[in-house]
Amino acid sequence: MTHLERKTKQELAEIYNDPTPSKMWGTLGERARSGVAVLGGETDYGSAGVAKHEYIIGPKGEVRWAYSNNIVPSDILEMAVVDGTIDIALRNRTEEVREVEDAEFFAQYIANREKYGYSEEEKAEMRANSDGDEEWVDVLTGKEITL
Numbered sequence: 001m002t003h004l005e006r007k008t009k010q011e012l013a014e015i016y017n018d019p020t021p022s023k024m025w026g027t028l029g030e031r032a033r034s035g036v037a038v039l040g041g042e043t044d045y046g047s048a049g050v051a052k053h054e055y056i057i058g059p060k061g062e063v064r065w066a067y068s069n070n071i072v073p074s075d076i077l078e079m080a081v082v083d084g085t086i087d088i089a090l091r092n093r094t095e096e097v098r099e100v101e102d103a104e105f106f107a108q109y110i111a112n113r114e115k116y117g118y119s120e121e122e123k124a125e126m127r128a129n130s131d132g133d134e135e136w137v138d139v140l141t142g143k144e145i146t147l
Contacts, residue, residue, distance in 0.1 A: 006095060009081055009088045016082040039063070039072065039080035062097035063090060071098050110141050123147050 007015075018028035025031035037053055054066040063072045063086060072080075077091045118126075126136050127147050136145040 006092060007078070012078045012082050016079050033079060036075050036079050038083075039076050039085050057090075058097070060093075060097045061090070062094040071101065074098075106140060113138060113141055113143075118145060 016029055016032050018032065020028045022028050022031050025034060039055055040053060055063050055072060056066045056069075058064045058069075058071075063077060063080075064070060065072060071094060074095065077086065077094055080086045081088050081091050123145075126145065130136070130147075136147060137143065138145055
């Protein structure tokens with residue numbers, strides 16, 4: 001299974017609840033959970049007075065942060081499935097919406113780069129970080145950047 005394939009609830013539970021002892025983290029499950037925000041938590045309030053870990057269901061049936069309206073990261077969704085906060089169907093729907101939104105974002109990025117290119121400031125930054133022998137390539141468009 002690759003990292004891009006969606007895991008089942010059982011596979012996710014095996015990761016986030018793994019009781020195998022870990023040398024530095026207690027268990028492998030605790031290690032997997034380390035640093036992953038808990039969906040629905042009320043620990044960090046933003047300027048709008050909304051907890052950054054509170055979520056809403058977006059117009060396409062996806063999970064979004066209430067604070068920023070951004071789609072919730074995959075690892076947080078996975079752990080929320082294991083913990084019973086959301087079901088696997090909601091996680092899968094969110095990932096489908098993420099794929100569409102990411103594709104739209106990157107298409108717009110590429111179109112803007114083709115239309116506007118790079119600013120003189122961006123080119124100056126690249127020149128300043130170069131010894132003159134590098135070939136600069138935009139990793140998203142695959143095109144060489146002429147300095």
